[in-house]
Amino acid sequence: MLVAVDGPCGVGKTTVTRLVADALLERGVPALATGQPSQSPMGKLARSSTHELHGLALTFLMAADRHHHQAEVIIPALDDGLVVVCDRYVPTALVLDQLDGTDPGFIMAVYRHMYRPDLAVLLTGESATCRARAAARGTYSRFHEGGTAAGEREAALYAGAGQLLSEVGYPLATVDTTGRPAARVAAEVLALINDLVSVSADQ
Secondary structure (H helix, E strand, O other): OEEEEEOOOOOOHHHHHHHHHHHHHHOOOOEEEEEOOOOOHHHHHHHHOOOOOOHHHHHHHHHHHHHHHHHHHHHHHHHOOOEEEEEOOHHHHHHHHHHOOOOHHHHHHHOOOOOOOOEEEEEEOOHHHHHHHHHHHOOOOHHHOOOHHHHHHHHHHHHHHHHHHHHOOOOEEEEEOOOOOHHHHHHHHHHHHHHHHHHHHHO
8 A cells, every 4th residue: 555645834644644654553554654856866856956946847857756766666565465654756746847837737747657556645734833843954855945835836736636636536635734743644544544444345
């Protein structure tokens, strides 16, 4: 099973991804927490180059990393029976690439061969709080810069990306993080995973 966790910067994606994978492992469920950009040379370059690369140059670099990550990490783990919990996936590409001016239809075409997740979780939260968290931890990416107005624009794009992906069959679930500790958010994601497993077992 592939579970993708996306949402605005500072919303808690990385923490929730780790907590969900750790909880699955504690239950004896083989699981892998991973993320994009990946730890490959391409992923590290993309992560460190957002101030130098713009537009299609960054779109194609990130797409190359995501496809490589799928081939080298995600698919082998799924083949081995693991639950893969991925911090950022195609929804994030739709948002960040649009912020750089890339057309959403073009972005969808670039990612048409990406594995569709069994569960795509979109985390939402209050924009001012998310941006404050991002500023506190350090803004290594230019996409993390800007105050509440930038956060609200990002959140609106995530809502649009969610709608677009739902229309093409993505199994999308929205989880609100506002005023909730990461452990409670992770518990809600785990409940969604449990529901999905139950449905699969019934079928």
